[in-house]
Amino acid sequence: MNTLQLNIENSLPHDWQRATLVGRVWLPGERGGPAVVVIRDGEVIDCSAHFATLSLLLDHDQPLQAVREISGTSLGSIEDLLANSGEQRDPAKPYLLAPTDLQVIKAAGVTFASSMIERVIEEKAGGDALRAEEIRALVQAAIGDNLRDLKPGSPEAMRLKQVLIEQKMWSQYLEVGIGPDAEIFTKAPILAAVGSGNAIGIHPGSSWNNPEPEVVLAVDSQGRIYGATLGNDVNLRDFEGRSALLLSKAKDNNASCALGPFIRLFDEHFSLDDVRNCEVTLRVEGQDGYVLNGKSSMNQISRDPADLAAQTLNENHQYPDGFVLFLGTLFAPTDDRDHPGQGFTHKPGDVVSISSPTLGALHNRVTTSDQAPRWTFGVGDLMKNLAERGLLG
Known part of the structure; x- marks a missing residue:
């Protein structure tokens, strides 16, 4: 088995400098x-003396200016940090964590x-191409040819909803897909995400699962979006x-949320x-x-x-320490891995790489x-640790 290794070329944005x-x-x-660290001129700068947590930094009135003006201690080069963040780590040296606390x-x-709509059409057609074309024609008559431009909650979306109800194709997933209200759920507890180079976990009882490569927003307590990273919203399709009602079990397990690298x-x-x-x-x-x-x-x-x-x-829900938000994915693997008709599922040992030119790449190996x-x-451990290091003011 090849060892998972991280370096500048396979981890950082193309314009990282x-x-x-x-x-x-x-x-x-x-x-x-x-x-908390910032990458500056190829060096990893420890900013903890100024911001004990990343949430505090991102909740600053001007985090970009703060990052540019901040002073701190160099922990070494970004190259050395990445090299020690893969599967062969020296515990006596710094290594990457998920960029959220x-x-x-x-x-x-x-x-x-x-x-989503295409999947519903295929499902309701029962694999019959002629039936699928008939259903698709009804949908296109209601909203036009380009489903990509469908705006959730719009009059066109409501007409589509009526067509799907009449064709007995409506589902709760379509409601959040094209209705006015988005599906927003909690992916993982605070501090539970793993970073690049760490193992990601699949529930051992799952036989049909997949990675979900996504862009993840970094948002402060006032709802201001200050940046983005990459994430793997590991999903158990069978659960x-x-x-x-098994969504939380399908989404939230040990090591089932990966974020990073920065x-x-x-x-x-x-x-x-x-x-x-x-x-992505x-x-x-x-x-x-x-x-x-x-x-x-x-x-x-x-x-x-x-x-x-x-x-x-919004006025109905606040997050005093801010939040990160997975934005969803277009990707849904259907290719058969082992046997015809069984589609894709993970196996222990799989290496999952999620990348984007502007955000770098997130690498994790699958285990259970x-x-x-x-x-x-957890949070209690974090507070105790920061207090012992004299970082709580």
């Missing part, structure tokens, strides 16, 4: 613990209406398919418009020689990222959630 990258690392030693980890589902802050070189046009690619490499390639184009999303953030934080390293460092 001009990008504003912030994140978290684990510092070794008796007085060690999580540290006290922020709530939220996710939006069913945000790509066009692919969720049995019942929508949050890229918005600046003169990177903005929310770049997120809106982001191309996926590659799965199995120990059996299997390779799966896919992509998700953010310009096909049905709900604008800013709207999804506004549906998460009971075999992944246990999550033991």
Whole structure:
């Protein structure tokens, strides 16, 4: 089995030298613990003396200015940090953590209406191509030819809903896909996400599951979007398919949420418009020689990222420490891995790589959630650690 290794070429944005990258690392030693860092001139700068948590930094009135003006201690080169963040780690040296701490980890589902509707058409047609064409004709008569342009909650979406009801095709997933209200759920507990180079966990009882490559927004307590990173919203399709009430079990297991490698802050070189046009690619490499390639184009999303953030934080729900928000994916693997008709599912040992030119790449190896390293460092541990290091003011 090849060892998973991280380096500048396979992990950082193509223009990383001009990008504003912030994140978290684990510092070794008796007085060690999580540290907030910024990448500057190829060096990893520890900013913990100024911002004990990444949520505090992102909740600053002007985080970009703060990052540019901040002073701190160099922890070494970004190249050395990445080299020690793969599967062969020296615990006496710093290594990457997920770039989130006290922020709530939220996710939006069913945000790509066009692919969702096509799946419903195929399902209701029962594999009959002629029947599928008949159903598609009814849909196109209601909303036109380009389903990608369908705006959730619009009059066109409501006409489509009526057509689907009449054809007995309506479902709760379509409601959140084309209705006015987005599906927003909690993906993982605070501090439970794993970073690049760590194992990701699949529930051992699942036989049909897949990665979900997504762009993830970084949002402060006031709802201001300050940057983005990459995420893997690991999903158990068999659990969720049995019942929508099993969503939390399908989504939230040990090591089932990966984020990283860094949050890229918005600046003169990177903005929310770049997120809106982001191309996210996926590659799965199995120990059996299997390779799966896919992509998700953010310009096909049905709900604008800013709207999804506004549906998460508003007068009805607040997040005092901010949140990160998975934006959903266009990617849904259907290629058979082993036997015809059984589609794709993970196997232990798979290496999942999620990448984007502007955000870098997130790499994780698949294991089962009971075999992944246990999550033991919670909020209480974080507060105790920061207090012992004299970082709580």
